[in-house]
Amino acid sequence: MLSAQIKCSRASFSIAANVDLQPGTLYGLIGPSGSGKTTFLQVLGGLVTADGDIKFKEQIWQNNSFIAPSQSRSTSTVFQENRLFPHMTVKENLLFATERSSDNASSVDMETVLENLEIDRLLENKPQKLSGGQIKRVSIARSILSNPDVLLLDEPTAELEDRLKSKILKFIGELTRINNMITILVSHHLPDIARYCAETMVISKNTISPPRPTQSIFAHGLTGFSEQIDFQEGSVLSVTVVDHQIDRGLTSLEVAGEVIVAPITDNLKKGEQTNIFVLARDVILASNQPQNISIRNCLSGQLVEINEHPDDFSSIVMVDLGGQILAAQITNSSLQDMGLQTGQTIFALIKTVSIEV
Amino acid sequence: MPELAAIWLTLKLSLVTTLVLLMIGLPFAWWLSNKTGTLRTVLETLTSLPLVMPPTVIGFYLLVILSPDTFLGGLWLDLTGDTLTFSFAGLVVASIIYSLPFMIQPLLNAFESVDPKLKEAAADLGASATEIFRYLILPLSKRGIITGGILTFAHTVGEFGIVLMVGGNIPGETRVISIALYEKVEILNYAEAHILSVALLTFSFLVLFITYSLNKMPLMRLR
Numbered sequence: 001m002l003s004a005q006i007k008c009s010r011a012s013f014s015i016a017a018n019v020d021l022q023p024g025t026l027y028g029l030i031g032p033s034g035s036g037k038t039t040f041l042q043v044l045g046g047l048v049t050a051d052g053d054i055k056f057k058e059q060i061w062q063n064n065s066f067i068a069p070s071q072s073r074s075t076s077t078v079f080q081e082n083r084l085f086p087h088m089t090v091k092e093n094l095l096f097a098t099e100r101s102s103d104n105a106s107s108v109d110m111e112t113v114l115e116n117l118e119i120d121r122l123l124e125n126k127p128q129k130l131s132g133g134q135i136k137r138v139s140i141a142r143s144i145l146s147n148p149d150v151l152l153l154d155e156p157t158a159e160l161e162d163r164l165k166s167k168i169l170k171f172i173g174e175l176t177r178i179n180n181m182i183t184i185l186v187s188h189h190l191p192d193i194a195r196y197c198a199e200t201m202v203i204s205k206n207t208i209s210p211p212r213p214t215q216s217i218f219a220h221g222l223t224g225f226s227e228q229i230d231f232q233e234g235s236v237l238s239v240t241v242v243d244h245q246i247d248r249g250l251t252s253l254e255v256a257g258e259v260i261v262a263p264i265t266d267n268l269k270k271g272e273q274t275n276i277f278v279l280a281r282d283v284i285l286a287s288n289q290p291q292n293i294s295i296r297n298c299l300s301g302q303l304v305e306i307n308e309h310p311d312d313f314s315s316i317v318m319v320d321l322g323g324q325i326l327a328a329q330i331t332n333s334s335l336q337d338m339g340l341q342t343g344q345t346i347f348a349l350i351k352t353v354s355i356e357v
Numbered sequence: 358m359p360e361l362a363a364i365w366l367t368l369k370l371s372l373v374t375t376l377v378l379l380m381i382g383l384p385f386a387w388w389l390s391n392k393t394g395t396l397r398t399v400l401e402t403l404t405s406l407p408l409v410m411p412p413t414v415i416g417f418y419l420l421v422i423l424s425p426d427t428f429l430g431g432l433w434l435d436l437t438g439d440t441l442t443f444s445f446a447g448l449v450v451a452s453i454i455y456s457l458p459f460m461i462q463p464l465l466n467a468f469e470s471v472d473p474k475l476k477e478a479a480a481d482l483g484a485s486a487t488e489i490f491r492y493l494i495l496p497l498s499k500r501g502i503i504t505g506g507i508l509t510f511a512h513t514v515g516e517f518g519i520v521l522m523v524g525g526n527i528p529g530e531t532r533v534i535s536i537a538l539y540e541k542v543e544i545l546n547y548a549e550a551h552i553l554s555v556a557l558l559t560f561s562f563l564v565l566f567i568t569y570s571l572n573k574m575p576l577m578r579l580r
Contacts (some may be wrong), residue, residue: 046481087497146482154502
């Protein structure tokens with residue numbers, strides 16, 4: 001377990017945290033720009049000093065009289081900017097990490113990493129020759145190959161195309177579980193957090209909240225948070241891939257016993273399970289099963305909760321789809337016209353193109 | 358060709374001085390580049406003094422310090438049976454001090470121009486301070502190291518006052534090109550003085566030309 005009670009004050013901002021993080025978990029960290037996300041990661045990595053205590057398992061990383069240098073902490077950071085060593089090839093950059101990796105039993109296999117990050121063809125190149133996305137992928141590989149106990153990812157997917165992003169985040173999620181790592185993912189792209197992070201920490205009012213289940217954060221929204229970043233309510237649904245309809249460009253997914261379709265993806269195999277993120281405002285509600293409409297995805301469920309949105313004239317309606325909760329954002333006037341009540345049966349419609357897989 | 362012995366001695370002195378200064382300068386400049394505050398300013402000032410002091414002043418002090426009556430000079434005499442003053446070894450010591458800024462400043466500049474974020478990244482991956490120096494700072498400072506080496510070598514070739522004070526004019530031992538040239542002029546042998554002067558001028562031009570070309574070259578071509 002990594003426990004951090006820290007406070008870091010700078011001229012422009014201050015950040016405080018009191019969190020306990022568990023191995024084998026991928027954590028999301030979200031907050032407005034300049035709120036201290038990067039600083040928090042660097043404090044954990046030993047690159048920025050802060051007041052307070054940090055303890056990893058039985059090791060003290062810092063207390064009021066001692067600060068362990070970065071070298072002696074089994075952390076590894078994927079920095080926001082390019083920090084590949086410019087005089088070394090990609091391969092030499094990666095070997096620099098493996099040669100200094102912590103000798104855990106759960107060491108990572110170079111081949112697997114190269115394959116998943118799709119960098120096996122770049123090995124002989126110098127960083128100057130790489131594109132922004134390639135630099136990110138090599139940086140992620142280098143951090144993974146240093147075999148850390150704590151992996152800190154600062155906007156790792158910012159320059160990646162969607163297909164690679166999903167593949168890489170999925171890989172990082174698996175590694176986190178298999179190698180029992182503590183991984184923290186900072187991203188501005190909320191669906192990334194929603195889909196891949198089991199728990200999420202939120203920065204608001206200069207404080208990092210203790211991690212909470214990601215699903216509940218996205219379903220219930222964050223009061224006072226939406227003004228600061230582009231936070232939008234949505235729901236995380238666990239789905240299983242039924243099949244790929246290549247000719248129609250669709251992937252069928254099973255959710256709570258019903259089948260929906262999403263834009264086709266080649267990251268997922270048949271039978272594989274994943275999370276999808278559906279924005280609440282992309283969900284349409286109907287009291288009766290609708291006929292003759294273009295929307296392919298119609299799920300029936302039970303209306304379990306209605307929350308008035310604090311900021312505007314809308315409400316978030318929670319629909320129970322056989323155990324999984326889907327949030328829908330509708331205007332208060334629709335709510336009244338339809339006469340929606342908790343406990344009633346309701347049909348939720350999701351546009352195919354709004355589903356990110 | 359006149360003065361072959363002087364030319365050979367000059368080259369030997371410059372090479373030895375450059376090598377010794379590299380060995381001293383690399384760790385010292387690295388250590389200094391990680392320092393801040395008054396100590397650093399004082400040390401930087403001290404190493405830069407030879408830039409502004411008359412060589413005769415440095416030469417005079419060295420003559421006093423290295424003489425066999427002092428601890429240092431006496432120790433050297435006991436160990437080697439030779440005096441430090443008016444000897445090749447004494448010239449090396451004098452040249453090291455005189456050329457110190459020409460080695461330290463380029464090294465300091467080079468070390469400090471390495472992005473600290475790269476050092477952080479290396480430390481984050483578990484590299485020790487020594488490893489960071491060896492695998493990151495040294496290769497990324499290649500240009501500065503080469504510049505320091507060339508400038509030190511060239512500056513040693515051209516020194517005069519300090520050599521005259523500490524070494525005198527002993528053929529094969531301390532009689533370098535600049536001393537030989539001075540002597541030619543003294544005895545009004547302008548023809549040979551011209552030859553030596555043109556040689557030194559050409560050498561200096563080439564050295565500076567190479568240095569400036571190196572500094573304008575993209576880093577990658579140096580590798």
